[in-house]
Amino acid sequence: xxxxxxxxxxxxxxxxxxxxxxxxxxxxxxxxxxxxxxxxxxxxxxxxxxxxxxxxxxxxxxxxxxxxxxxxxxxxxxxxxxxxxxxxxxxxxxxxxxxxxxxxxxxxxxxxxx
Amino acid sequence: xxxxxxxxxxxxxxxxxxxxxxxxxxxxxxxxxxxxxxxxxxxxxxxxxxxxxxxxxxxxxxxxxxxxxxxxxxxxxxxxxxxxxxxxxxxxxxxxxxxxxxxxxxxxxxx
Numbered sequence: 136x137x138x139x140x141x142x143x144x145x146x147x148x149x150x151x152x153x154x155x156x157x158x159x160x161x162x163x164x165x166x167x168x169x170x171x172x173x174x175x176x177x178x179x180x181x182x183x184x185x186x187x188x189x190x191x192x193x194x195x196x197x198x199x200x201x202x203x204x205x206x207x208x209x210x211x212x213x214x215x216x217x218x219x220x221x222x223x224x225x226x227x228x229x230x231x232x233x234x235x236x237x238x239x240x241x242x243x244x245x246x247x248x249x
Numbered sequence: 250x251x252x253x254x255x256x257x258x259x260x261x262x263x264x265x266x267x268x269x270x271x272x273x274x275x276x277x278x279x280x281x282x283x284x285x286x287x288x289x290x291x292x293x294x295x296x297x298x299x300x301x302x303x304x305x306x307x308x309x310x311x312x313x314x315x316x317x318x319x320x321x322x323x324x325x326x327x328x329x330x331x332x333x334x335x336x337x338x339x340x341x342x343x344x345x346x347x348x349x350x351x352x353x354x355x356x357x358x359x360x
Contacts, residue, residue: 168346177253177335177350178292191346224290233346236282236339237294245290 137161139241141227147247148217156212156244160229168238169202169212170226178226184210185233217248252276255336255351262358268323270354272336280339281312283321286353287332295334296321326358 140159148154160167166185170178181200182192186207195202199218204210214221224245228238256271272281283295296303298310298319312319323330333353340347 166346175352177337177352179350180346180348183346226290226292228292236280236297239294240292243290243292 139227139229139239141225141241141244143244144242145245145247147249149249150218151216153213153215154217154246155214156225156227156246158210158212158227158241160208160210160227161239164229164231164239165207166230166233166235167204167210168228168230169210170228171223172226172243173223181212183233190233214246217246219248222246222248252349253336253338253351255334255354257354258352259355260357262326262356264326264328264358264360266326266358268321268326268330268356270321270323270334270336270356272319272321272351274317274319274336274338274349276317276338276340276349278314278317278338278340280348281319282337282339283308283310283319284335284337284350285332286335292335323356326356328358328360331356331358 168183169181172178182195182202184204199215202212224243226243227241230238253274281299282297285293296310298312300314302311307324309322335353337350
């Protein structure tokens with residue numbers, strides 16, 4: 136069974152540029168999560184979906200961040216006008232049902248904003 | 250303040266020594282999980298242990314829910330155990346998912 140896949144693995148941007156991260160969860164998992172993990176911190180939930188619906192995006196900086204999961208499978212997280220403070224690893228995870236553990240994590244995308 | 254606190258922040262061991270990692274949390278937790286994060290960044294679930302004691306391989310986790318603390322014991326450490334160990338709780342709000350991670354314990358096992 137394939138795990139959670141993410142791309143790209145690394146991204147380097149200048150402030151003000153835009154970037155998109157892509158996630159393919161484990162087949163059959165209805166819930167998909169996006170986390171932000173700054174250096175030397177634990178992951179912090181940004182947004183999660185059940186199927187195609189956003190369940191909670193309260194931690195998503197809505198003015199510059201957006202996330203979609205249009206068909207309830209793959210998902211894209213986008214940052215418009217990146218800031219240096221966005222430098223972090225962005226992790227995608229999925230679970231069979233919302234709130235069930237374990238969650239399965241992808242390898243992450245390391246973002247550096249210069 | 251930090252809702253999940255892990256200690257120590259870092260730990261250096263000689264191969265073969267045992268490790269004891271602590272996790273204290275300030276919120277009620279209906280779920281508690283220990284994760285391992287490799288130096289490359291991948292996060293792997295080790296144990297789910299909301300209460301009591303659980304074993305898997307060389308790992309033992311003990312959670313005392315009333316005291317809001319959990320420990321992870323690694324016996325006979327190996328160099329491949331090096332990495333970051335993260336504790337996460339789910340506050341279990343009705344119809345919501347509120348997982349909170351600690352900052353982790355960085356473990357370095359020397360040969």
